[in-house]
Amino acid sequence: MEALIEQLKQEIIEQLNLDGLKTEDINPDTPLFGEGLGLDSIDALELIVLLDKNYGLKILNPADGKKIFQSVRSMAEFISENKK
Amino acid sequence: MVAYIKGIGIVSPQKTFNTKTFLTEIVEHTTNSLRCIEPYYPEFINPVLARRMSRTIKMGIAAAMVSLRDAKVEMPDAIITGTALGCWEDTEKFLVAMIENSEQLLTPTAFMQSTHNTVSSQIALLLKCMNYNFTYVNKGFSFESAVLDAMMMLGDSDAKNILVGAHDEMTEKYFNITKRVGFWKEEAVATSDVLRSTTNGSVSGEGAAFFVLGKEKGEDDYAQLRSLKMIFEPESEYEVEEKINELLSENGLKCADIDVVVYGKSGDVRYDKIYNHLEDALFKNSASVSFKPLCGEYQTSSSFALWEAAMMLKTQTIPTAIQVNKQPKSEIKNVLIYNHFMNTYHTAFLLSQC
Amino acid sequence: MSQKIYVTGIGIISAIGDNVEQTLDSLTRGKTGIGELELIDTIHKTRIKVGEVKHTNEELIKRVGLPADTKITRTSLLGMIAAKEAMVWAGIKDTNDFRTGIVSATSVGGMAITENNFNDYLNVEKTGDFLDYILTHDCGDSTEVMAKYLHIKDYVSTISTACSSSANSIMLGARLIKNNMVDRVVVGGSDSLSKFTINGFMTLMILDKEQCKPFDKDRKGLNLGEGAGFIVLESERAAAGKEILCELTGYGNSNDAYHQTASSPTGDGAFLAIEKALRLSGLKPKDIDYINAHGTGTEVNDLSEGTAIHRIFGDAVPMISSTKAFTGHTLGACGGIEAVLSVLAIKYNLVFPSLNFTNQMNELKFRPSTVLETEHPINHVLSNSFGFGGNSSALIFSRH
Numbered sequence: 001m002e003a004l005i006e007q008l009k010q011e012i013i014e015q016l017n018l019d020g021l022k023t024e025d026i027n028p029d030t031p032l033f034g035e036g037l038g039l040d041s042i043d044a045l046e047l048i049v050l051l052d053k054n055y056g057l058k059i060l061n062p063a064d065g066k067k068i069f070q071s072v073r074s075m076a077e078f079i080s081e082n083k084k
Numbered sequence: 085m086v087a088y089i090k091g092i093g094i095v096s097p098q099k100t101f102n103t104k105t106f107l108t109e110i111v112e113h114t115t116n117s118l119r120c121i122e123p124y125y126p127e128f129i130n131p132v133l134a135r136r137m138s139r140t141i142k143m144g145i146a147a148a149m150v151s152l153r154d155a156k157v158e159m160p161d162a163i164i165t166g167t168a169l170g171c172w173e174d175t176e177k178f179l180v181a182m183i184e185n186s187e188q189l190l191t192p193t194a195f196m197q198s199t200h201n202t203v204s205s206q207i208a209l210l211l212k213c214m215n216y217n218f219t220y221v222n223k224g225f226s227f228e229s230a231v232l233d234a235m236m237m238l239g240d241s242d243a244k245n246i247l248v249g250a251h252d253e254m255t256e257k258y259f260n261i262t263k264r265v266g267f268w269k270e271e272a273v274a275t276s277d278v279l280r281s282t283t284n285g286s287v288s289g290e291g292a293a294f295f296v297l298g299k300e301k302g303e304d305d306y307a308q309l310r311s312l313k314m315i316f317e318p319e320s321e322y323e324v325e326e327k328i329n330e331l332l333s334e335n336g337l338k339c340a341d342i343d344v345v346v347y348g349k350s351g352d353v354r355y356d357k358i359y360n361h362l363e364d365a366l367f368k369n370s371a372s373v374s375f376k377p378l379c380g381e382y383q384t385s386s387s388f389a390l391w392e393a394a395m396m397l398k399t400q401t402i403p404t405a406i407q408v409n410k411q412p413k414s415e416i417k418n419v420l421i422y423n424h425f426m427n428t429y430h431t432a433f434l435l436s437q438c
Numbered sequence: 439m440s441q442k443i444y445v446t447g448i449g450i451i452s453a454i455g456d457n458v459e460q461t462l463d464s465l466t467r468g469k470t471g472i473g474e475l476e477l478i479d480t481i482h483k484t485r486i487k488v489g490e491v492k493h494t495n496e497e498l499i500k501r502v503g504l505p506a507d508t509k510i511t512r513t514s515l516l517g518m519i520a521a522k523e524a525m526v527w528a529g530i531k532d533t534n535d536f537r538t539g540i541v542s543a544t545s546v547g548g549m550a551i552t553e554n555n556f557n558d559y560l561n562v563e564k565t566g567d568f569l570d571y572i573l574t575h576d577c578g579d580s581t582e583v584m585a586k587y588l589h590i591k592d593y594v595s596t597i598s599t600a601c602s603s604s605a606n607s608i609m610l611g612a613r614l615i616k617n618n619m620v621d622r623v624v625v626g627g628s629d630s631l632s633k634f635t636i637n638g639f640m641t642l643m644i645l646d647k648e649q650c651k652p653f654d655k656d657r658k659g660l661n662l663g664e665g666a667g668f669i670v671l672e673s674e675r676a677a678a679g680k681e682i683l684c685e686l687t688g689y690g691n692s693n694d695a696y697h698q699t700a701s702s703p704t705g706d707g708a709f710l711a712i713e714k715a716l717r718l719s720g721l722k723p724k725d726i727d728y729i730n731a732h733g734t735g736t737e738v739n740d741l742s743e744g745t746a747i748h749r750i751f752g753d754a755v756p757m758i759s760s761t762k763a764f765t766g767h768t769l770g771a772c773g774g775i776e777a778v779l780s781v782l783a784i785k786y787n788l789v790f791p792s793l794n795f796t797n798q799m800n801e802l803k804f805r806p807s808t809v810l811e812t813e814h815p816i817n818h819v820l821s822n823s824f825g826f827g828g829n830s831s832a833l834i835f836s837r838h
Contacts, residue, residue, distance in 0.1 A: 015191075016135065017135040017136065017193075018132075018135055019131065019135060020131050020132075038132065040697065041697070041699075041700060042136075042192055042193060042196060042698065042699065045191070045192045045641060045642065045643060046191050046192065046193060048643075049189055049190070049191045049641070052189060053189045061643075062643045085617075163693075168576055168578060169576055170576075170577070170598065178634065178637075178638065179549075179552070179553060179556060179634060180556075182553070182633065182634065182637050183553070183556060183557060186481065187480060187481045187482065187633070187637050188481070190637055190638075190640070190641050191641060192638070192641035192642050195634075195637070195638035195641055195642070196638075196642070196698055196699055196826070197698075198638075199545065199598075199600050199826050199827060200545070200577060200598035200599075200600075201598060201599040201600060201825075201826075201827045201829060202698070202827060204599075204827065205693065205698065205826075205827025205828055205829065206698070206827075208693040208695045208827075208828065209695050209696075209697075209698070209828070211695075212695050213693060213695055214692050214693050214694070214695050214706065214707065214710055215692065215693065216691050216692070216693075217599070217691065217692075217693040217827075217828075217829055218597060218599060218606060218610075218691070219597065219598055219599050220595055220596065220597060220598075221544075221547075221576070221577035221578055221596050221597065221598040222577070222578040222581060222594065222595045222596040223576060223578035223579070223582065225578070225594065225595055226578070229595040232619075233610065233613075236613055236614075236617045236619075237613075239617070240613065240616065240617060257560060260560060260562075261559045261560065261572055262572065264559065264562070264569055264572065265569060265572050265573060314593070314594070316585065316591040316594045317586075317591060428582070
C-alpha cells in the first residue's frame with residue numbers, strides 16, 4: 001500500500017503538472033480538493049483519466065470521483081480493491 | 085472617442101517586458117522564426133494556477149498584469165483581447181493526442197485551455213473582474229477590432245479604463261505547416277538584415293501586448309490614441325492611400341503633419357512594395373520606422389507597433405534600431421502606424437502627443 | 439447615440455431545417471433534430487446523440503453554387519447559407535447602398551478539416567491541393583469567406599467567446615450602428631461538428647448519451663449540435679420602408695469570473711448580463727413574455743441559469759424554454775440561432791416547447807413550457823447565452 005501511495009503521488013504530480021511539488025510535500029491523508037492541495041473539477045477529470053490509463057479502472061460518473069479522490073490514500077485503497 | 089494610453093505590458097522577442105527602457109539594447113537573432121523572451125512568471129502568476137497554462141496564456145497574463153500596474157488601475161471596466169490563432173499550443177496538444185491515441189484516454193485540460201477566449205477569461209478570473217469581456221479572432225484585424233471596441237466603449241458607456249490586448253504564439257509544427265503555403269523565409273536572417281532581404285516570405289514572430297486605454301487624460305499617459313482604420317481587401321494601393329487620407333482629414337490632419345510613420349515592412353519582397361509606395365507618395369518628409377524585424381510577422385503584430393508608437397511619443401526619441409530613413413525630428417507630435425497582413429488585412433492607427 | 443436597432447432579416451440552418459421555413463415547421467410540430475451522428479467518423483459515434491445538419495459538405499458546396507472542388511470549411515458553408523438567407527430577407531441587393539458590415543462568430547472554425555489533414559500537413563513528402571485548406575483553419579477564415587461571398591467590406595470581424603460568441607456578435611453589431619461605424623450589419627455565428635469538439639466534450643464528461651433534458655431534475659448533459667444563425671440589424675435610416683421584424687432593445691455581457699468551464703452556483707455572470715440587458719431596454723422583468731434559455735441540459739448550467747433567473751424574476755418567472763433539445767448545443771452559433779428563434783417567437787406569438795422535460799428541479803420554482811404556446815402575445819423575448827470562461831450574454835428582442 002505504501003509503495004502504491006508513493007507511486008500515485010508521483011503520477012498525480014505529473015498528470016496535473018504540479019511542477020513545484022515533490023512527493024514528500026504531499027501527505028497521503030491531506031484532502032486533495034477544497035483546502036489541502038486545492039485541486040478543482042478539471043483536476044478531478046484528469047485523475048479519472050489517470051486511473052483508466054495507469055490502472056485500467058473506469059469511472060463513468062464524475063460524481064463518483066468525490067469519495068475516491070478524497071486523498072491519495074483513498075485513491076490507493078480504491079485501486080487495491082478494484083485492480084484486476 | 086479618443087483614448088489615452090495609460091499603461092503597457094509587452095512580451096516579445098526583444099527586451100520589452102516590464103522595463104522603461106526603449107530598445108536601448110537589441111537582441112540580434114538569426115532565424116526565420118522569432119521566439120519571445122519570456123518573463124519570470126511566478127512574479128505575476130501563482131505557480132499553482134500557472135500549472136495549466138500554455139505559453140501564450142502566461143505571456144498574455146503577465147503582459148496584462150504589467151500594463152495594469154503601469155496604469156495604476158486595479159480593476160478594468162472591460163477586458164478585450166484579440167488573437168488570430170487563440171491558444172494554439174493547447175489546440176495542437178489536444179489535436180495531436182487525439183490523433184496519436186485514436187481518441188482514447190484524452191484529458192480535458194488542453195481542450196479547455198484551447199478555447200480562444202481563455203486569456204481574457206483567465207485575466208478576469210485572476211482579477212475577479214465581472215465586467216464586459218470579449219475576444220476577437222479575425223486574422224489581421226483581431227487586435228484592431230479589440231481596440232476599436234474599447235474606443236467605442238469609452239465613448240458610449242461609463243467605462244473609464246479598459247484593458248485591451250493581443251496575443252499570438254508560434255509552435256514548431258504550425259511554423260512548418262504555414263511554411264508550406266509560403267509564409268516564411270526558407271533561410272535564417274539576421275535581425276538587422278530583414279529589411280534588406282530580397283526573398284519571398286517573412287520571419288515569423290509571436291508576442292503578447294496589453295494596454296490600458298482610459299477616457300480621461302492623465303499626467304503619466306504615453307499618448308493619445310485618436311483613431312484607427314481597418315481596410316478589408318483593398319483593390320489597389322490607391323484605395324489604401326484614400327483611406328489613410330480619410331483617417332487624417334477626419335482628425336484635422338494632413339500627411340505633412342505626421343512626424344513618424346511606423347511601417348509593417350516584413351522583408352517579404354512580395355508584400356513590402358506598398359510600404360515603399362506610401363513612403364514616396366504621401367510621407368516623404370516623415371521619419372520612417374519599422375517594427376517587424378524585432379517582433380516578427382504574426383497577425384496581431386500591430387500591437388508591438390502600437391507600443392513603439394506610444395513609446396516614441398512619450399520619450400520623444402526614435403531608437404536607432406527601428407529607424408528606416410533616418411529623417412531627424414525635433415519634436416514628435418503625430419505618429420501613424422500602417423500595416424497589413426498578407427495583403428488582405430490593412431490597418432492604420434493614428435496617435436498624437438498628449 | 440440612443441437610436442433604435444431594427445431586425446430586418448433572419449437566416450438559419452441547423453438540425454431542424456435548412457432555412458427559416460423548415461425550422462419553424464419543426465418547432466411547431468415538436469420535431470427534434472437530435473439523433474445519431476452520421477457524417478463524422480469517430481469512436482464515440484454510438485455513445486452520443488447530436489444535432490447534425492444532414493447534408494454532406496459536397497451537398498452544401500453545391501447549394502451555395504461553388505465549384506465542386508472548392509477548398510472551403512463546413513463552418514463557412516453553413517454560415518454562407520444562413521447569412522445569405524438573412525440578407526435576402528432584409529432585401530439587401532446592393533451592399534454599396536449603405537455602409538454594411540459583418541460580425542460572425544465561431545468556436546470550431548475550420549477544425550473539422552484540420553483534424554483530418556493535420557498529419558498530411560506535417561508530412562513534407564505529401565503534396566496536393568489539400569494544402570489549400572491550411573489557411574482555412576482559423577476562426578477568421580469563415581468570416582472572410584462570407585464577407586467576400588456577400589460583398590461586404592465596410593466592417594469585417596469575428597468573435598470567439600465560446601458559447602456566447604454569436605450573442606456577442608449581435609451586441610457588437612448594435613453598437614457599431616449606434617457609433618455610426620456602419621448603417622447595417624449581418625450578425626450571428628456558425629459552427630460545425632468536429633471530432634476535436636466531440637472528444638473535448640467527452641473529456642469534460644458533460645454529454646448526454648441520449649437526448650438532452652434541459653432543466654429536468656435527471657438531466658445528464660448536453661447534445662452537441664451544428665448550424666448557423668444570422669440576423670440583419672439596421673439603423674432607422676437604412677431600414678426605412680422595410681418590414682421590421684422586431685427591435686433589439688437590450689443586451690448585456692458579463693463575466694462570471696468563477697471557473698474556466700463551470701458557471702457559479704449563484705449564476706452571477708448570468709444575473710449581471712440579464713440585468714444589463716434589462717436596464718438598457720428600459721424594461722422591467724415583468725415585461726418579458728418569454729425566455730429562450732441557454733438551457734444546455736448540463737447539471738451546472740441549468741442550475742446556475744435557473745438561479746440567476748430567480749434572482750431577476752423572483753417567483754414570477756415568465757414562460758421559459760430551451761430549444762437546445764431541438765437543435766443541440768450549437769456552441770459558437772447558438773446565440774445567433776436562438777436570436778432567429780426569438781425573432782420568430784415575436785413574429786408569430788409563439789413559445790417553443792422545452793422537449794424531454796418531465797421532472798422539475800428541486801432547486802427551482804419554475805417548470806419550462808412543454809407544449810407549443812400560441813395564445814399569448816409575445817412582445818418581449820429574453821435570449822440567454824453563457825459560455826466557457828464565464829462569458830455571459832443576454833439579448834432582448836421587442837415587438838416593433
